[in-house]
Amino acid sequence: MSNQRQSGGVGLFDEAGVERWPDALAGARLHVVTGKGGTGKSTLAAALALALAAGGGRTLLVEVEGRQGIAQLFDTPPLPYAEQRIAVAPDGGEVRGLAVDAEEALLEYLEMFYNLGLAGRTLRRMGAVEFATTLAPGLRDVLLTGKVKECVGRTVGDDRRGRGPRQPLYDAVVVDAPPTGRVVKFLDVTKAMGTLARTGPIRTQSEGVVALLHSPQTVVHVVSQLEDLPVQETLDTVDELAEANLPPGAIMVNRVRPARLPVTDRVDEGGLRAGLEAAGLFLKDDEVGGLLTEVDEHTERLAVESGVRSRLDAAGMPQIELPELADGVDLGGLYELAELLREQGVRHDR
Amino acid sequence: MTAETVPGGDGHAGASRGRRPRHLDLDALIDDRATRVVVCCGSGGVGKTTTAAALALRAAGRGRRVVVLTIDPAKRLAQSMGLEELDNEPRVVPGVDPGAGGELQAMMLDMRRTFDEMVLGHTTPDRAQAIFDNPFYQTISSSFSGTQEYMAMEKLGQLAATGRWDLIVVDTPPSRSALDFLDAPQRLSSFLDGRMIRLLSAPARAGGSALRKLVGSTFNLFAKAVSTILGGQVLADASAFVQAFDTLFGGFQERANATYQLLRAPGTAFVVVAAPEPDALREASYFVERLGTERMPLAGMVLNRTHPVHATLSGARAREGAEALEAARGDATTAAVLRLHADRVETAERERRVLARFTRAHPAVPIVDVPAMATDVHDLDGLRAIGELLRS
Numbered sequence: 001m002s003n004q005r006q007s008g009g010v011g012l013f014d015e016a017g018v019e020r021w022p023d024a025l026a027g028a029r030l031h032v033v034t035g036k037g038g039t040g041k042s043t044l045a046a047a048l049a050l051a052l053a054a055g056g057g058r059t060l061l062v063e064v065e066g067r068q069g070i071a072q073l074f075d076t077p078p079l080p081y082a083e084q085r086i087a088v089a090p091d092g093g094e095v096r097g098l099a100v101d102a103e104e105a106l107l108e109y110l111e112m113f114y115n116l117g118l119a120g121r122t123l124r125r126m127g128a129v130e131f132a133t134t135l136a137p138g139l140r141d142v143l144l145t146g147k148v149k150e151c152v153g154r155t156v157g158d159d160r161r162g163r164g165p166r167q168p169l170y171d172a173v174v175v176d177a178p179p180t181g182r183v184v185k186f187l188d189v190t191k192a193m194g195t196l197a198r199t200g201p202i203r204t205q206s207e208g209v210v211a212l213l214h215s216p217q218t219v220v221h222v223v224s225q226l227e228d229l230p231v232q233e234t235l236d237t238v239d240e241l242a243e244a245n246l247p248p249g250a251i252m253v254n255r256v257r258p259a260r261l262p263v264t265d266r267v268d269e270g271g272l273r274a275g276l277e278a279a280g281l282f283l284k285d286d287e288v289g290g291l292l293t294e295v296d297e298h299t300e301r302l303a304v305e306s307g308v309r310s311r312l313d314a315a316g317m318p319q320i321e322l323p324e325l326a327d328g329v330d331l332g333g334l335y336e337l338a339e340l341l342r343e344q345g346v347r348h349d350r
Numbered sequence: 351m352t353a354e355t356v357p358g359g360d361g362h363a364g365a366s367r368g369r370r371p372r373h374l375d376l377d378a379l380i381d382d383r384a385t386r387v388v389v390c391c392g393s394g395g396v397g398k399t400t401t402a403a404a405l406a407l408r409a410a411g412r413g414r415r416v417v418v419l420t421i422d423p424a425k426r427l428a429q430s431m432g433l434e435e436l437d438n439e440p441r442v443v444p445g446v447d448p449g450a451g452g453e454l455q456a457m458m459l460d461m462r463r464t465f466d467e468m469v470l471g472h473t474t475p476d477r478a479q480a481i482f483d484n485p486f487y488q489t490i491s492s493s494f495s496g497t498q499e500y501m502a503m504e505k506l507g508q509l510a511a512t513g514r515w516d517l518i519v520v521d522t523p524p525s526r527s528a529l530d531f532l533d534a535p536q537r538l539s540s541f542l543d544g545r546m547i548r549l550l551s552a553p554a555r556a557g558g559s560a561l562r563k564l565v566g567s568t569f570n571l572f573a574k575a576v577s578t579i580l581g582g583q584v585l586a587d588a589s590a591f592v593q594a595f596d597t598l599f600g601g602f603q604e605r606a607n608a609t610y611q612l613l614r615a616p617g618t619a620f621v622v623v624a625a626p627e628p629d630a631l632r633e634a635s636y637f638v639e640r641l642g643t644e645r646m647p648l649a650g651m652v653l654n655r656t657h658p659v660h661a662t663l664s665g666a667r668a669r670e671g672a673e674a675l676e677a678a679r680g681d682a683t684t685a686a687v688l689r690l691h692a693d694r695v696e697t698a699e700r701e702r703r704v705l706a707r708f709t710r711a712h713p714a715v716p717i718v719d720v721p722a723m724a725t726d727v728h729d730l731d732g733l734r735a736i737g738e739l740l741r742s
Contacts, residue, residue: 036623037395037524072632114575123572131546132576133390136489136584179394181524200578228426228726260690265683275684283663290661291687298690300724324697328628328704 012345021345031174034183035223036233040254042069045176050338052348053089057171070097086126103129105143136191149209180237219249231308255324369512370725372717374650393621393633394524397654402521408737410454417455419441426728431456438463461501465491472601486591498523507609525604535600619649631708650716665695
């Protein structure tokens with residue numbers, strides 16, 4: 001990979017001296033990842049699941065929007081409604097993946113309390129299950145977050161045969177959540193429950209979901225990019241999360257490109273031409289002009305970036321930075337991002 | 351960024367293999383008086399709304415009488431068109447050059463109000479009020495996942511029916527998948543047609559004997575379970591709503607069908623909007639295939655936020671030059687300029703590789719690329735600049 005990073009990694013602390021991955025984040029067990037569409041939210045959720053599993057852990061990466069994004073990222077066949085091993089983490093450890101589906105989750109509930117047998121499939125084919133999940137706003141979200149909570153809380157015996165004292169099955173669960181515009185509604189289970197029956201199995205489970213989401217076990221990360229709109233949406237989301245009393249995690253600034261030329265360096269055509277010739281490059285006028293256009297655009301971009309950076313800093317949250325990968329994101333790129341996360345202190349304290 | 355930048359110019363260093371896709375000539379599309387409706391579609395976050403607005407503004411500047419229907423535009427984009435609030439009616443956009451005889455109106459979709467108007471248009475005020483008062487109507491008109499798409503279609507139908515404009519540019523809702531726009535109306539229809547709710551609220555009486563044989567008493571059990579989860583009141587409200595809605599349903603269905611036909615009619619053109627990212631192009635690919643299946647006319651693809659290079663110097667030579675300067679302690683600024691250029695070549699090559707996957711699958715789709723801008727659009731001049739980039 002020929003990608004060049006800024007002076008070899010960005011370290012454990014940001015420029016303002018804020019720790020990028022404080023202990024509170026390392027202790028969390030449910031990591032919810034949101035971000036404006038197109039900022040790389042799913043990619044970073046996957047890289048985070050890899051980084052948190054590193055060194056012998058086990059994490060679960062969950063997607064909730066029915067896009068089969070995990071399968072695409074890890075280059076595996078579409079995931080069924082079952083947890084499956086999708087990757088081996090750096091230095092040992094594994095990542096499992098799960099594509100949660102509201103209709104399957106509803107059927108799962110019904111199976112627990114009513115014996116529907118094979119008819120469950122028929123009901124689904126008829127569209128009855130989908131219909132039921134759309135009857136009450138928020139039921140779908142309650143079902144999805146309910147399944148996530150069940151995964152976080154699941155335990156296994158700690159010896160090889162599954163006996164002995166029980167331990168959590170997953171060190172951490174990472175959710176590739178809906179984008180910024182919809183995430184607070186997705187997580188605001190209390191509100192969604194307003195439309196459901198006052199008693200019953202889902203009600204009970206939802207109360208557990210609310211407790212988990214508002215506990216220090218949960219953190220919500222927001223993926224951003226150094227541009228106007230993504231930063232605006234990030235800040236709006238941070239406010240909304242605070243209002244809904246949901247615990248903030250880190251701002252993950254994605255696709256940071258290197259600052260090659262400080263804004264203060266003026267580039268003049270004569271100097272550039274002389275420099276190019278010294279490097280053995282004898283370029284035509286329009287070539288030199290093209291390079292100068294690129295310099296202008298770079299300068300313009302840096303000005304925008306410095307403006308939005310100070311707005312992000314004002315949010316007072318830990319910040320993680322990830323570079324744009326030259327080769328795009330493939331499986332190798334995911335591991336590279338996971339490695340960069342670890343260099344910034346991203347870990348799970350077991 | 352200057353408006354004269356030539357997107358996807360010929361001088362790309364390290365051009366990837368394969369045939370260059372055909373160029374999408376949007377000026378020809380909007381200048382053609384036979385083009386009556388342009389639908390901009392694509393996955394969320396690719397700049398769909400901005401593209402729709404820029405295209406509409408450009409068409410108005412070239413003499414068309416245009417209305418643009420936007421869905422949930424970013425605040426500054428809305429303000430740049432003088433849209434301060436959601437009022438569900440087209441408003442004249444001030445500052446459009448009337449020289450060529452064109453005009454531009456813009457509106458933001460208010461889905462709740464559009465739904466209300468649709469109900470009012472199909473029944474008596476009393477009955478409409480009964481529907482509005484039902485809690486279930488409030489659910490379905492504000493948060494059902496397909497309502498926004500359905501109402502965007504309905505509004506398009508209404509705008510087209512007035513005959514007031516000779517070009518309608520439509521933005522589509524920010525769905526997770528570009529296909530939702532085509533599927534959602536069908537979903538909402540099957541929801542409203544009442545079959546399911548009758549099954550759930552009185553399974554014994556509905557469904558016919560074959561169905562009862564098939565699922566036996568399971569459906570009763572299912573209905574009971576659903577009712578336990580949702581509470582009896584939700585089912586009762588839903589049932590009352592569907593009954594009240596029954597008389598309206600035929601009319602709704604007819605409207606939705608008419609709009610669907612409008613989308614297939616000559617004079618309609620789909621413009622798929624994407625960004626040079628794998629996800630966005632994968633969605634674009636699905637959409638192109640789907641339009642083919644539905645026999646809906648595709649004009650081409652707008653590829654937003656590309657990063658073309660401005661000099662033909664290859665990345666390798668730029669890097670070598672930078673290294674030579676650095677080794678000889680030569681001019682650091684020139685070295686930095688060369689590194690910067692090498693970065694850009696790398697980015698442009700990655701974008702080309704991602705795009706090549708799309709063009710190999712869809713070689714006939716014309717494409718225009720729009721270079722990334724450093725800042726977001728916040729006034730009409732910004733939109734005009736994008737319009738310039740969209741031209742051939």
